Amino acid sequence: ELKVEQNPLFLSMQEGKNYTIYCNYSTTSDRLYWYRQDPGKSLESLFVLLSNGAVKQEGRLMASLDTKARLSTLHITAAVHDLSATYFCAVDHNNDMRFGAGTRLTVKP
Amino acid sequence: GAVVSQHPSWVICKSGTSVKIECRSLDFQATTMFWYRQFPKQSLMLMATSNEGSKATYEQGVEKDKFLINHASLTLSTLTVTSAHPEDSSFYICSARDQEFDYEQYFGPGTRLTVT
Numbered sequence: 391e392l393k394v395e396q397n398p399l400f401l402s403m404q405e406g407k408n409y410t411i412y413c414n415y416s417t418t419s420d421r422l423y424w425y426r427q428d429p430g431k432s433l434e435s436l437f438v439l440l441s442n443g444a445v446k447q448e449g450r451l452m453a454s455l456d457t458k459a460r461l462s463t464l465h466i467t468a469a470v471h472d473l474s475a476t477y478f479c480a481v482d483h484n485n486d487m488r489f490g491a492g493t494r495l496t497v498k499p
Numbered sequence: 500g501a502v503v504s505q506h507p508s509w510v511i512c513k514s515g516t517s518v519k520i521e522c523r524s525l526d527f528q529a530t531t532m533f534w535y536r537q538f539p540k541q542s543l544m545l546m547a548t549s550n551e552g553s554k555a556t557y558e559q560g561v562e563k564d565k566f567l568i569n570h571a572s573l574t575l576s577t578l579t580v581t582s583a584h585p586e587d588s589s590f591y592i593c594s595a596r597d598q599e600f601d602y603e604q605y606f607g608p609g610t611r612l613t614v615t
Contacts, residue, residue: 478542
C-alpha cells in the first residue's frame with residue numbers, strides 16, 4: 391500500500407526565514423503534487439512534479455523531486471504571513487492518489 | 500485554468516435522509532473523478548474513484564451501498580450519502596482528472612455536510 395509521510399506536521403516560523411517541508415513516499419511513482427489549503431477551503435494546486443530531478447518555483451515556494459530517494463521537498467524562502475496555510479503533498483501511483491498528513495504552517499510577523 | 504464545481508457548497512440534513520452532491524468539470528472532459536472526505540484538521544481520505552460509464556472503485560472501509568457514486572458523463576459525477584448519520588458529517592471534496600492532460604487533477608471547492 392502506498393504511504394506518504396510528511397514532516398513536520400506543524401511549522402511556526404518568523405517572517406523572512408527559510409524552511410523546508412519534506413514528503414517521503416513508499417512506492418515508485420513519477421507524479422508528485424503539492425497543494426495548499428486555507429481554512430474552510432478546498433485545495434489549491436501549487437506544483438506537479440513528473441520526473442526525477444524536477445524542480446519548480448513559484449514566488450517564495452520551490453518544489454523538487456528525487457524519485458530514487460522517493461522524496462520531495464517544498465522550500466519556503468523569506469516567508470511572509472500570506473503563506474500561512476496547510477500544505478499537502480500527494481503521490482499518484484496507478485491512479486491511486488494518496489495524501490500526506492499535511493503541514494500546518496504559521497508565519498508570524 | 501480548468502474549473503471543477505461542486506453543488507451544494509454546504510448542506511444540513513437530518514439523520515436518516517439522503518443527500519446528493521454533484522461534481523462537474525466545467526471546461527474539460529474528465530474520464531476519472533475522485534471523491535475524498537476530510538475531517539477537521541485531518542488530511543484528505545480517498546473514498547472512491549469514479550470512471551465514466553463504469554462502476555466506481557471504493558477504498559477499503561468505504562461502504563458502497565451507503566456512498567453511491569454515479570459518473571453519468573464525462574463532466575458529471577454524483578455522490579449520494581444514503582441514510583445519513585451524524586458521523587457522516589464531513590467536508591467532501593471531488594476532483595477530476597483532465598482527459599487530455601491526465602497528470603493534472605483539479606479539485607472542486609468542497610461540500611460541507613452536517614447531519615443533525
